[in-house]
Amino acid sequence: MRQTTGDGGGGRSRRQLLRRSGVALAAATVGASAGCTNLLPPASRTIRYGDVDVPERGEKAPVYRKWFPAESELSALDDPVHGEDEGYGNWAYVTPGDLGADQLGVPFDIGRGVVQATMDYVGYPIAAYERVVGVDPVGTVAEANVDRDVVERTLASTNYERTDDYREYDVYDRTDVDRLVAVSDDALVHAQGENRRAKARVLADAGAGRVDRRHEVDETFAAYTDHVGAAPTVLDAFGLVDGAAASGLRFTFDESSAYFVHEHAFADGETPSTGEVKRQISGITRGRRATRVDVTVDDPFVRVALRLDESAYMGGDDGDEYRPLPFVTWGVEDGPDAVTIRHDAGERVPVEYVDFDPADALRDPPAPGSTLEPGDELAFATEEMTDDDEIQFAYRQAEHATSLLFHYAPENASTT
Numbered sequence: 001m002r003q004t005t006g007d008g009g010g011g012r013s014r015r016q017l018l019r020r021s022g023v024a025l026a027a028a029t030v031g032a033s034a035g036c037t038n039l040l041p042p043a044s045r046t047i048r049y050g051d052v053d054v055p056e057r058g059e060k061a062p063v064y065r066k067w068f069p070a071e072s073e074l075s076a077l078d079d080p081v082h083g084e085d086e087g088y089g090n091w092a093y094v095t096p097g098d099l100g101a102d103q104l105g106v107p108f109d110i111g112r113g114v115v116q117a118t119m120d121y122v123g124y125p126i127a128a129y130e131r132v133v134g135v136d137p138v139g140t141v142a143e144a145n146v147d148r149d150v151v152e153r154t155l156a157s158t159n160y161e162r163t164d165d166y167r168e169y170d171v172y173d174r175t176d177v178d179r180l181v182a183v184s185d186d187a188l189v190h191a192q193g194e195n196r197r198a199k200a201r202v203l204a205d206a207g208a209g210r211v212d213r214r215h216e217v218d219e220t221f222a223a224y225t226d227h228v229g230a231a232p233t234v235l236d237a238f239g240l241v242d243g244a245a246a247s248g249l250r251f252t253f254d255e256s257s258a259y260f261v262h263e264h265a266f267a268d269g270e271t272p273s274t275g276e277v278k279r280q281i282s283g284i285t286r287g288r289r290a291t292r293v294d295v296t297v298d299d300p301f302v303r304v305a306l307r308l309d310e311s312a313y314m315g316g317d318d319g320d321e322y323r324p325l326p327f328v329t330w331g332v333e334d335g336p337d338a339v340t341i342r343h344d345a346g347e348r349v350p351v352e353y354v355d356f357d358p359a360d361a362l363r364d365p366p367a368p369g370s371t372l373e374p375g376d377e378l379a380f381a382t383e384e385m386t387d388d389d390e391i392q393f394a395y396r397q398a399e400h401a402t403s404l405l406f407h408y409a410p411e412n413a414s415t416t
Contacts, residue, residue, distance in 0.1 A: 047278075047281070047282065047290070047293050048290065048291065048292055048293060049278070049292070049293050049294070049295065050292040050293070050294065051292065051294055052259065052292050052293070052294035052305040052306070052307045054252065054259050054261055054305055054307075055252060055253075055254045055259065056252070057098070057231065057232055057252045057253065057254075058095055058098060058230060058231065058232055058252075059095075059131075059229070059230035060229050060230060061229060061230060062215075062225040062226065062228065062229055062230055063131065063230055064091075064093040064131065064133040064230065064234070065213060065214065065215045065225055066206065066207055066209075066213065067133045067135055067141045067203055067206055067207050068091070068135055068206060068213055068214035068215065068221075069138070069202045069203070069205065069206040069211050069212070069213060069214065070211065070212035070213060070214050070216065070217045070218070071087050071088060071214060071217075071218065072212070072217070073202050073206070073211050073212070074087060074088070074137070074138070074202075076198065076202070077137075077138070077195050077198050077199055077202070088135075088136065088137070088214075089136030089137050090136050090235075090236040090237045091133070091134055091135055091136060091236045092111050092114050092115055092132075092133070092134040092233075092234070092235050092236065093111070093131070093132070093133050093134075093230065093231075093233070093234040094111040094112050094114075094115055094131070094132045094134075094232070094233050094234075095130065095131055095132075095232045095233075096112050096115075096116075096126045096127050096128075096129050096132055097127035097128065097129070097130075098232050099111075099112060099232050099233065100232065100253040100258060103253055103254065103255050103256075103310075104253060104258055104310050104313055104314070105310070105314055105322075106313070106314060106322050106398075107322075107324075108232070108233055108251045108253075108258065109324075109325070109397065109401070109403070110233070110235065111233040111234075111235055111251070112126060112132075112233075112325075113325055113403040113404070114134060114235075115132045115133075115134045115140050115142075116325060116327060117403075117404050118134060118139070118140040118190060118192065119132075119140055119142065119188075119190045119327075120158075120160075120179060120181060120190065120328075120329040121154070121327045121328050121329045121345050121346030121347070122150075122151045122154050122155060122181060122183075122188060122329070122345075123147075123150040123151050123153065123154035123155075123345075124144065124146075124150070125327060125347070126324075126325075126327045128144060129142040129143060129144045129188075130143050130144050131143040135203065137199075138191070138199045138202060138203055139189060139190050139191035139192070139196075139199045139200060139203050140189075140190045140191075141187055141188070141189050141190070141203055141207065142187065142188045142190070143186060143187050144186070144187075144188070145185070145186060146183060146184065146185055146186060146187070146188060148170055148183055148185070151170075151172075151181075151183050151188075152170075154329075154345050155172050155181075155329075155345070157344055157345050157374065158174070158329050158331060158344040158345050159174040159175070159176045159331045159332075159344065160172040160173065160174045160181070160329075161173060161174065166182060166197075166200070166201055166204060167204065167208075168184050168185075168204075168208075169182035169183060169184050169189065169200075169204055170182070170183040170184075171183075171197075171200070173196075173197070176331060176332040176333065176334070177192075177332050177408065178192055178193050178194060178196055179191070179192050179196065180192075180196040180197060180200055182200045182204060184204075187207060189203050189204055189207075191203070220245050220246055220265060220267075221246065223265060223300075224245075224246040224263070224265040227263065227265065227301050228248065228250055228263045229250075231250040231251060231252045231261075232251060232252055232253070233249075233250070233251040233252075234248060234249070234250050234251075235248055235249045235251075236248045238262065239262055239263070239264050240262045240264075240280070240281050240284060240304050241262075241264050241272060241277055241280050241281070241302055241304070242280060243266065243270055243272070244264035244265060244266055244302070245265050245266055245267050245270075246264070246265045247262070247263060247264040247265070248262070248263055249261070249262055249263075250262075250263055256309060256310050257291075257307050257308060257309050257310065257313070258307075258308045258310075258313040259305060259306070259307055259308075260305070260306045260308070261303060261304070261305045261306075262303070262304040262305075262306075263301070263302075263303055264301065264302040264303070264304075265300055265301055266299075266300045266301075266302065267300070268300065270300075271297065271299040271300050271301075271302065272297070272302065273297065274295055274297050277295050277297065277302055277304065278295055281293075281295075281304060289308055289312030289313075290306040290307060290308055290312070291307050291308065291309055291312065292306075292307045293305070293306050293307075294306075294307075321398065322397060322398045322401075323350075323353060323395075323396075323397050323398065324397070325395055325397060325403050325405065326346065326347040326348065326349045326395065326405065327346050327347050328343060328344075328345070328346035328347060328349060328405070328406070329344045329345040329346050330342065330343065330344060330406050330408075331343075331344040332408055334410055334411050335382075336382065337381065337382060337383070338363065338379045338380060338381050338382060339379070339380045339382060339391060339408070339410045340377050340378070340379045340380075341377065341378045341379075341380070341391065341406070341408065342375070342376070342377045342378075343372045343373060343374050343375065343376045343377075344374060345374055346374070348371045348372065348373050349371060349372040349373075349395075349405070350370075350371050351366045351367075351368070351369075351370050351371065351372060352368060352369060353395055353396045353397075354372075354393050354394070354395055354396075354405065355393070355394040355395075355396070355402075356378070356392075356393055357391070357392045357393075357394070358380070358384065358385055358389055358391070360384055361380040361381050361382075361384035361385050361389075362378060362379075362380055363379045363380070363381055364379070366378070380410075382410060385410060389410070390407055390408060390409040390410070391406070391407065391408045391409075391410065392404070392406065392407040392408075393405040393406040393407070
């Protein structure tokens with residue numbers, strides 16, 4: 001048996017942090033991987049400034065805002081890990097089927113990986129969803145024309161069970177892990193945690209306009225999202241300039257180039273000059289391959305737009321195969337001697353691209369070259385795990401891109 005290492009201080013264990021639902025957890029996990037960040041512009045000694053004409057693609061208006069309840073609605077959620085006084089975390093908006101793969105060879109997959117980590121497979125591939133909105137700490141909403149029968153048939157083979165419905169939503173809950181999905185004709189609401197039902201309800205109510213929405217009462221959020229609009233990917237908190245009241249990354253593309261547009265909104269009197277912005281970004285670890293970098297200051301907004309042609313965006317990884325992240329619903333049986341993870345529904349997972357952790361606790365590892373399919377199981381011996389160990393599957397999407405496929409914090413890991 002291995003010795004437990006404790007929580008490392010700070011009064012909150014790693015297990016507690018892993019139980020936190022929402023986009024922030026997934027983003028942190030993906031960012032900690034070796035992976036998807038290779039799709040961002042890398043290091044630069046010299047930034048080549050010039051005009052960047054950012055193309056519009058998809059929605060122009062910030063259509064994702066309908067799913068953001070006012071922050072005052074969050075206090076009723078009483079999240080034991082996130083804390084009712086912390087308010088919103090990071091958020092994400094993605095059009096999963098339109099991320100540049102056809103035009104540029106490789107999709108910009110960070111946002112899609114972030115939201116997918118907070119969802120379960122319910123009968124549709126991730127690219128089938130028209131729009132996906134991750135609202136941390138509340139949940140994730142996938143918009144599409146939904147066939148409820150498809151969802152019902154898919155979830156019949158999982159640990160989900162139909163429970164009391166909510167307004168126009170069919171509600172399915174599971175207790176092996178704290179996840180819930182609510183299904184309407186045009187949206188799937190995913191929520192996690194002990195208070196997942198309350199989270200799903202407030203998302204559904206925000207979408208229907210039954211409660212105040214964030215942009216209706218938060219002037220900074222309203223002005224910032226009016227300015228940013230929508231794009232194939234919008235990621236909160238990916239700004240480059242210090243001191244912004246709100247910031248993020250908007251990704252779009254055309255037939256030959258990718259565009260990384262970092263947006264910022266500043267409080268009155270705090271908007272930096274163009275010179276100050278250029279000074280701040282002169283040392284960024286992005287931009288060596290950018291054909292142009294454009295800085296625009298329009299008080300209170302600052303935009304830093306980078307254009308990369310196709311070869312630069314690909315990062316020079318000629319011949320490096322790209323593999324989409326499999327979309328799966330995993331089942332969990334947490335027993336006294338082993339934690340068994342079962343592929344309940346979804347896409348096949350080639351094991352040659354998966355790193356299982358803790359590897360030394362995995363009983364009977366799958367054969368090289370095999371795949372995990374619905375019904376397949378993996379057992380992890382609890383005696384080989386410490387109190388702070390979590391089970392994690394990391395999926396290598398390309399040579400330098402790794403994303404979170406699954407994680408779980410066992411209840412019965414050894415503490416001695």
